[in-house]
Amino acid sequence: MSEYEGEARVSDPVVGVVMGSDSDWPVMEGAARALEEFGVPYEADVVSAHRMPHDMIAYGEGAAARGLRVIIAGAGGAAHLPGMLASVTPLPVIGVPVPLKYLDGMDSLLSIVQMPAGVPVATVAVGAARNAGLLAVRILAAYDDDLRAKMAVFQRHLYGEAKAKGARLRE
Numbered sequence: 034m035s036e037y038e039g040e041a042r043v044s045d046p047v048v049g050v051v052m053g054s055d056s057d058w059p060v061m062e063g064a065a066r067a068l069e070e071f072g073v074p075y076e077a078d079v080v081s082a083h084r085m086p087h088d089m090i091a092y093g094e095g096a097a098a099r100g101l102r103v104i105i106a107g108a109g110g111a112a113h114l115p116g117m118l119a120s121v122t123p124l125p126v127i128g129v130p131v132p133l134k135y136l137d138g139m140d141s142l143l144s145i146v147q148m149p150a151g152v153p154v155a156t157v158a159v160g161a162a163r164n165a166g167l168l169a170v171r172i173l174a175a176y177d178d179d180l181r182a183k184m185a186v187f188q189r190h191l192y193g194e195a196k197a198k199g200a201r202l203r204e
């Protein structure tokens with residue numbers, strides 16, 4: 034059983050966090066944790082583009098009707114999952130390049146970011162699943178006053194941390 038099974042599922046998820054393999058979870062967990070911090074209901078699952086292509090298409094085609102509003106998709110190597118999902122859903126897809134043993138994640142990054150015109154994937158930095166989660170929150174917050182207020186608090190917190198670092202250097 035994957036580590037995340039049983040803990041990452043909530044009722045009525047609005048974000049789908051999917052990945053090509055459970056070996057991606059140590060990276061993708063960052064997205065899940067960010068969503069939890071903001072109280073955003075999400076689901077997590079393995080949907081491999083190459084090992085379960087029909088499931089992948091079904092996931093993408095059914096996502097909006099099931100109530101999802103954003104998909105975060107992570108994969109490593111020949112990372113086709115985010116782009117293929119974007120091709121079959123009208124929802125925004127955020128791609129997370131997962132770094133593997135070789136090539137430092139550059140293969141994953143280029144596989145995800147080089148999408149053809151008309152089929153965008155919002156690609157975050159290699160391994161930056163937390164930012165993917167935060168971007169999903171921002172997308173949802175555009176139409177949710179409470180969530181936008183939470184994001185503003187979060188940003189003020191970031192500001193405070195950065196200022197404190199400067200203050201420590203000046204001591």
Ligand code: RP5
Nearest residue numbers: 053054056057108109110131
């Ligand atoms: C990709 O292959 C997955 O997203 C993962 O990053 C990589 C390796 O998968 P495993 O061989 O560990 O299952 O499709």
